[in-house]
Amino acid sequence: MLAYIATRVGRAIFTISLVLTFSFTILAATGDPALLIMSVDAPPEAIEAFRERYGLDASVWQQYIGYLGNLLQGNFGQSLRDGRDAWDVVVERIPLTLALTVPAFLLKIGIGIPAGIYAALHRNSFLDRLVMMISVAGYTVPSFVLGLILILVFAVNLGVLPSGGQDTWRHAILPIVTLGTAGAAIIARYTRSAMLEVLGQPYIRTARAKGVPWPKAVRRHALPNAAIPTLTVVGLMVGSLIAGAVVVESVFSWPGVGRLLISAVANRDLMIVQAILLLVAVCMVTSNLLVDIAYGLIDPRLRGRSGSRKT
Amino acid sequence: MPSDLQQRRDAEPRPLPESITHRRSAVRRFFDAWPPMVLMAIAWLTLMLIIALAADYIRPYDFKALDLRGRLQPPVFMGGSWRHILGSDELGRDVLSRLIESIRVSLLIALASTLIAAVVGVLLGFAAAHFRGIVEQLVQVLIDLQASMPFLIIALAVLAFFGNSLMLFVLLMGLHGWERIARISRGLAISANEQGYASAVRDLGAGPWRIYGRHILPNIAATLIVSMTLNFPEVILLESGLSFLGLGVQPPLTSLGNMVGYGREYMQTAAWILLAPAVVIIVTTLSVSILGDWLRDRLDPTLR
Numbered sequence: 001m002l003a004y005i006a007t008r009v010g011r012a013i014f015t016i017s018l019v020l021t022f023s024f025t026i027l028a029a030t031g032d033p034a035l036l037i038m039s040v041d042a043p044p045e046a047i048e049a050f051r052e053r054y055g056l057d058a059s060v061w062q063q064y065i066g067y068l069g070n071l072l073q074g075n076f077g078q079s080l081r082d083g084r085d086a087w088d089v090v091v092e093r094i095p096l097t098l099a100l101t102v103p104a105f106l107l108k109i110g111i112g113i114p115a116g117i118y119a120a121l122h123r124n125s126f127l128d129r130l131v132m133m134i135s136v137a138g139y140t141v142p143s144f145v146l147g148l149i150l151i152l153v154f155a156v157n158l159g160v161l162p163s164g165g166q167d168t169w170r171h172a173i174l175p176i177v178t179l180g181t182a183g184a185a186i187i188a189r190y191t192r193s194a195m196l197e198v199l200g201q202p203y204i205r206t207a208r209a210k211g212v213p214w215p216k217a218v219r220r221h222a223l224p225n226a227a228i229p230t231l232t233v234v235g236l237m238v239g240s241l242i243a244g245a246v247v248v249e250s251v252f253s254w255p256g257v258g259r260l261l262i263s264a265v266a267n268r269d270l271m272i273v274q275a276i277l278l279l280v281a282v283c284m285v286t287s288n289l290l291v292d293i294a295y296g297l298i299d300p301r302l303r304g305r306s307g308s309r310k311t
Numbered sequence: 312m313p314s315d316l317q318q319r320r321d322a323e324p325r326p327l328p329e330s331i332t333h334r335r336s337a338v339r340r341f342f343d344a345w346p347p348m349v350l351m352a353i354a355w356l357t358l359m360l361i362i363a364l365a366a367d368y369i370r371p372y373d374f375k376a377l378d379l380r381g382r383l384q385p386p387v388f389m390g391g392s393w394r395h396i397l398g399s400d401e402l403g404r405d406v407l408s409r410l411i412e413s414i415r416v417s418l419l420i421a422l423a424s425t426l427i428a429a430v431v432g433v434l435l436g437f438a439a440a441h442f443r444g445i446v447e448q449l450v451q452v453l454i455d456l457q458a459s460m461p462f463l464i465i466a467l468a469v470l471a472f473f474g475n476s477l478m479l480f481v482l483l484m485g486l487h488g489w490e491r492i493a494r495i496s497r498g499l500a501i502s503a504n505e506q507g508y509a510s511a512v513r514d515l516g517a518g519p520w521r522i523y524g525r526h527i528l529p530n531i532a533a534t535l536i537v538s539m540t541l542n543f544p545e546v547i548l549l550e551s552g553l554s555f556l557g558l559g560v561q562p563p564l565t566s567l568g569n570m571v572g573y574g575r576e577y578m579q580t581a582a583w584i585l586l587a588p589a590v591v592i593i594v595t596t597l598s599v600s601i602l603g604d605w606l607r608d609r610l611d612p613t614l615r
Contacts, residue, residue: 011455018456026472140596142548144555144568145589148575156579243461247552261464262556265471273471280464288459 004296012289019281023274024067071278077271086271090257090279094242096166097249097256100175101241107180108187109234115184116191116230120199121218131188138185147178147251164253175252179245183237190233194226201225228299235291239284243276349605352598359414359595366415370408371396375563378403383581398583400574409565410587416566417592420481421546425539427485428546432492433535437523439493440500450493457490463549470558480559484550488542495538499531533610540603544596551592567592 070077076087119131154174155163162171198204199222207217237244246258253259257276264272362369378399386398386406397406439450457465469483500523503509512526551568553559555575560566567588574585 014452015456015459018452019460022456023468026469136597136600140544140548140600141593142552142555142568142596144552145571145592148571148578148585148589152578152582240461243464246463246467247556250556261467262558265467265558268471268474270471273468277464277468281460284459284461 001296005293008289008292008296012285015285016281019278020068020071023277024064076275076278079272080269086275089272090260090275093255093257093260096254097242097245097258100172100179100245100249100254100256103172104176104179104183104245105237105241107176108183108237111180112184112187113191113230116188117195117223117226119188119192120195120226123196128192132192135185135188138182139189141182142247143178143182144247144251146181147174147248150174150178151251164251166254171252171254175245175248175254178248178251187230187233187237191226191230194229195222198222198226224298228295231294231298232291235287235294236284238290239287240280242283243280346605348601352601352605355594355598356602359418359591362411363415363418366411370405370411372405372408374404374408374412374565376404376408378405383577385581386583386587397587398581400581400584401577406584406587409570410591413565413567413570413588414591416560416564417547417550417568418595420484420550420560420566421543423481424484424487424546424550425543427482428487428489428542429492429535429539431485432489433496433528435489436493436496436498437500437527439497440504441519441523447497450497454490454493457486462487463552466549466553467558470553475558475561477560477564480550480553484546487546487549491542492535492538495534496531499534500527503527503530537603537607537610540599540606543603544599547592547596547599 074087076085076090078084079086079089115131115135119128122128151163151174154161161174162168163174165171199218204217204221207221208214212220242257245254245256246261248254249256249258250262257279260272261276263269264276380403382399382401382403384392384395384399384403386396395405395407397410399405400409435450435453439447466483466487470480473479504527508530509522509527512522517526547567550559550566551571554566554568555572557572560569562569570588571585571592574581574588577584
């Protein structure tokens with residue numbers, strides 16, 4: 001088990017270092033941020049001063065080493081726009097994003113898993129088909145369209161909920177519903193197919209044959225086994241708590257990390273983009289790692305394997 | 312009339328003529344093989360394809376033509392005139408013409424990107440299967456890296472770093488989903504290499520390009536096509552999402568997401584500007600998904 005965890009941790013660290021190198025490389029390859037930020041007719045002295053201020057006049061290697069050193073000290077550079085610390089700018093947005101994504105996450109699980117289990121246990125029933133139909137719709141309706149439709153219905157026509165902003169808890173309802181719907185659809189689909197596969201296994205038949213009542217067979221034998229693939233999807237969703245609301249935040253003018261990212265991309269505020277990129281990478285890799293470790297704990301067969309997990 | 316009722320109740324159901332029962336079962340057999348949903352999906356996608364190919368000939372106006380006196384005209388079914396069947400937007404541009412052009416742009420981007428992803432994925436997957444060792448490790452690392460990040464974030468980062476141009480945007484969209492195809496083609500190529508036909512042509516002296524291109528690729532094409540149908544709607548959603556945010560296709564060019572994004576500001580007064588492209592996005596992605604599911608069931612029972 002220790003070796004298993006060590007391999008996984010090693011992989012995770014390696015992935016993060018790749019993301020770091022990737023972001024540094026394209027940062028260095030994009031040309032001169034000074035020319036992007038300063039106006040075209042800025043005097044050369046001003047551009048020089050700008051470069052010096054942001055350490056853009058050193059060689060690539062010096063910049064890379066300095067870059068890693070800075071990151072290790074928690075220094076993610078400054079926002080090119082207002083000179084504030086990029087990390088601070090990002091961190092102050094995190095609670096706002098979590099205020100949307102955490103309830104949405106609970107909503108996804110609370111609806112998706114029971115719906116998926118129900119659909120699998122009542123395969124081909126009317127409700128099963130309904131659940132699957134809704135879940136296909138949840139897949140194919142883009143979140144910005146769903147969000148706009150909700151705004152059109154509840155804010156414009158009915159006037160019962162605000163269409164954007166973040167002043168009260170009522171502002172959070174529509175974004176949370178938008179985020180939750182798509183996720184619930186995905187979880188329901190995964191849960192259903194995982195359950196169906198498990199229910200077709202010989203050990204369920206064996207359990208039934210030796211007289212285990214159906215509800216108990218489902219509870220004791222089917223559910224724990226179906227939990228494994230479902231856990232993967234849920235785990236990946238934990239990783240996207242920070243990054244999963246980019247579009248929805250923009251639709252509802254919610255000033256979270258996602259909206260910050262969009263405006264940073266539009267303004268080419270590279271330090272902010274990079275801080276968010278690294279933050280998301282760490283979240284994703286960590287949650288992947290935790291899912292892997294949980295896998296190892298739940299399913300001892302996987303510990304011996306060191307190959308990559310199939311998702 | 313009780314006697315009448317009695318008579319009716321007692322009446323034997325007349326046996327259907329042979330030809331009708333026969334035809335009926337033929338119809339049933341046809342719909343079993345081609346479910347109505349699938350037929351509708353195919354019909355819709357064919358329509359989209361025709362629109363995309365014939366965009367220049369069928370759109371009533373130039374999609375950039377302004378008509379400042381005819382701004383924000385409602386569509387026909389909301390009391391508008393037949394001059395603008397789907398209404399006009401805030402600059403008096405014909406929504407139908409813009410929709411047609413948007414379908415073409417979005418579809419082209421999705422097609423091109425899916426093809427790029429397929430080519431990259433198959434090449435890397437085959438390279439991993441052929442060379443094994445360090446090359447395979449490298450490909451695996453790339454796959455893991457790509458799979459570990461939400462693609463939207465990668466795309467946004469690249470757009471921030473490199474700015475936006477249509478060429479770059481298409482290439483970027485082409486990076487989406489290659490890892491899934493690479494993973495599949497690597498696995499399939501490895502198992503194909505162990506089968507008789509691959510070693511037979513190898514023993515006959517065929518080079519790797521021939522073995523992979525002429526023998527293995529056709530044998531695994533069904534599975535690859537199915538995974539491409541997974542990729543296609545995702546690219547449409549991604550492209551329309553980025554364009555909606557103003558970071559994808561740039562004006563004066565238009566795309567479905569782009570139209571939704573700009574129509575959003577007129578949502579309260581002129582909802583038709585954004586509803587038409589939104590419906591097209593939804594129905595198209597839905598159609599590809601239905602078609603993909605069906606193909607998967609038919610072509611490849613091993614995939615779930």
